[in-house]
Amino acid sequence: MKRLSKKLCLYFFIFFIFVFIFVFTSKNNNDLKNYDEMFKTFYNYQKYDDLNGPKISMDDSNLVRKLREHFLVKPIKESKGKRIRYNLSNMSEKDPSMGQATEIAKILDYTKGGFFIECGALDGETRSNTLYFERYYGWTGLLIEADPLNFVKMLNKGRQAYLSPSCLSVNPYPEIVSFLQRSNMGRIADDEVVEDEVISNTFETKKSPMINVQCFPLYTYLLALNITVIDYFSLDVEGSELNVLKTIPFDKIDIKTLSVEFFHVKEGDDGVRSFLETININTKCIILYNLMPRCAVFCVLLMS
Ligand SMILES: *[C@@H]1O[C@H](CO)[C@@H](O)[C@H](O)[C@H]1NC(C)=O
Ligand SMILES: *[C@@H]1O[C@H](CO)[C@@H](O)[C@H](O)[C@H]1NC(C)=O
Numbered sequence: 494m495k496r497l498s499k500k501l502c503l504y505f506f507i508f509f510i511f512v513f514i515f516v517f518t519s520k521n522n523n524d525l526k527n528y529d530e531m532f533k534t535f536y537n538y539q540k541y542d543d544l545n546g547p548k549i550s551m552d553d554s555n556l557v558r559k560l561r562e563h564f565l566v567k568p569i570k571e572s573k574g575k576r577i578r579y580n581l582s583n584m585s586e587k588d589p590s591m592g593q594a595t596e597i598a599k600i601l602d603y604t605k606g607g608f609f610i611e612c613g614a615l616d617g618e619t620r621s622n623t624l625y626f627e628r629y630y631g632w633t634g635l636l637i638e639a640d641p642l643n644f645v646k647m648l649n650k651g652r653q654a655y656l657s658p659s660c661l662s663v664n665p666y667p668e669i670v671s672f673l674q675r676s677n678m679g680r681i682a683d684d685e686v687v688e689d690e691v692i693s694n695t696f697e698t699k700k701s702p703m704i705n706v707q708c709f710p711l712y713t714y715l716l717a718l719n720i721t722v723i724d725y726f727s728l729d730v731e732g733s734e735l736n737v738l739k740t741i742p743f744d745k746i747d748i749k750t751l752s753v754e755f756f757h758v759k760e761g762d763d764g765v766r767s768f769l770e771t772i773n774i775n776t777k778c779i780i781l782y783n784l785m786p787r788c789a790v791f792c793v794l795l796m797s
């Protein structure tokens with residue numbers, strides 16, 4: 494009897510140790526849905542402000558580890574392998590993109606799943622170019638969003654993808670940048686872009702708040718996720734698109750389809766197009782689009 498209770502005691506002790514370890518080491522998504530908690534976790538760079546600048550290469554193994562361990566939120570999976578429940582503002586809207594998903598679906602065999610990268614991802618629902626593929630065809634991917642006000646909303650949407658509270662570098666190395674917080678028109682402050690009247694009228698007079706955000710080159714994300722093939726890359730970063738494209742080692746990765754917003758790019762759609770034509774890229778479809786003033790204008794370049 495005495496031995497049995499000793500054993501029981503020991504089991505309980507071990508059990509509580511495990512519970513303790515679990516509770517205090519797992520930062521789950523529910524904690525992060527609170528804005529302050531999320532902000533403290535991801536936007537506090539005192540701990541991780543090293544590994545920035547031109548001397549750090551995009552495949553530096555410490556950098557890849559930093560991104561993987563501190564700037565990626567893994568997809569939440571409901572227990573027993575069931576798909577998670579989406580928590581969208583409009584559950585009946587199947588495809589919130591402005592036509593991009595339909596164009597991509599014409600090119601790819603999208604029904605068998607795939608991997609996407611979307612940047613900026615906003616809240617993961619509004620005008621999302623990738624939600625349709627994820628929700629109805631089991632795709633997964635990576636959603637990159639720099640603005641913490643958008644990022645915390647995205648955490649609530651139940652997206653089945655990796656989420657990253659960071660930005661794509663406009664240089665071939667990692668850096669912390671000043672980011673203008675402007676809802677769906679946020680951008681890297683120092684990059685030279687074309688501003689339109691809507692933005693100038695809405696934001697310039699009010700002065701947008703700025704915030705420090707950690708950027709990584711696209712290739713570093715791929716190394717952190719251990720992937721080389723992207724079925725669809727949606728790039729919409731309010732003017733920095735061409736500079737982001739210039740950092741990509743196209744010989745090391747395979748981007749099957751690509752959409753790029755060019756409206757705010759200083760070099761215009763011609764600049765983006767001629768850059769993409771000079772590199773040896775086996776992308777099947779590139780969509781250059783313009784969302785202003787109202788509707789999407791597509792010019793589809795079919796390569797190969
Ligand atoms: C939700 O999406 C559907 C389908 O696109 C649309 O008809 C409806 O107006 C939307 N509802 C709201 C509240 O925006
Ligand atoms: C659903 O989203 C709302 C905000 O849009 C949030 O307040 C709520 O906590 C979310 N619910 C779940 C279960 O994540």
Ligand SMILES: *[C@@H]1O[C@H](CO)[C@@H](O)[C@H](O)[C@H]1NC(C)=O
Pocket residue numbers: 719
């Ligand atoms: C990365 O992916 C390759 C090929 O898919 C696989 O062989 C390798 O084990 C993976 N490495 C890690 C660290 O997951």
